Amino acid sequence: MSKTYSSLFIHVVFSVKKRKPLIHPSWRIELYMYIAGIIERKTHVVYAIGGIEDHIHILISISPSIVISDLIREVKANSSKWINEKKFITDKFEWQGGFGVFSVDYARVKSLCDYIQNQEKHHRKIAHHEDFNRMKHENYLIAKSIENEKIKMSSVQC
Numbered sequence: 001m002s003k004t005y006s007s008l009f010i011h012v013v014f015s016v017k018k019r020k021p022l023i024h025p026s027w028r029i030e031l032y033m034y035i036a037g038i039i040e041r042k043t044h045v046v047y048a049i050g051g052i053e054d055h056i057h058i059l060i061s062i063s064p065s066i067v068i069s070d071l072i073r074e075v076k077a078n079s080s081k082w083i084n085e086k087k088f089i090t091d092k093f094e095w096q097g098g099f100g101v102f103s104v105d106y107a108r109v110k111s112l113c114d115y116i117q118n119q120e121k122h123h124r125k126i127a128h129h130e131d132f133n134r135m136k137h138e139n140y141l142i143a144k145s146i147e148n149e150k151i152k153m154s155s156v157q158c
Helices: 025-041 068-086 106-117 119-123 128-153
Strands: 008-015 045-052 055-062 100-104
Touching: 008 068, 008 106, 025 045, 025 055, 025 068, 045 106, 045 119, 055 068, 055 106, 100 106, 106 119
Parallel strands: none
Antiparallel strands: 008 055, 008 100, 045 055
């Protein structure tokens, strides 16, 4: 191929340090716009950002040359600095150290956008930690089924 083509979608989830409910609705949209700007300046595409007071979800189409952990570190560092400079809260704002990242099939992009944009409604029914454990479990099962297929295919010569 003369040009690179990619279709790489990731779902990123990260939380406020100690899961404190610090992201207030009065400035939440402004935060999402700021985060989208960070990501889009790196030539990625943000499809959805949403969350509640203690965590956010982002659906991103990424370029194949990216190091995901570098992007998320930059998003978290710059957005927490921005929140602190804006003095949206009286204490120091920090994100937790880790994050969740899941690959997304293109066929699920629309439904995942809906899920991300309806976080408040969703979390009235299910707690964040239960939801995150569900995502990890679903992705573990997918990974296990792929691994089992690899084992079955290992005796096949290509």
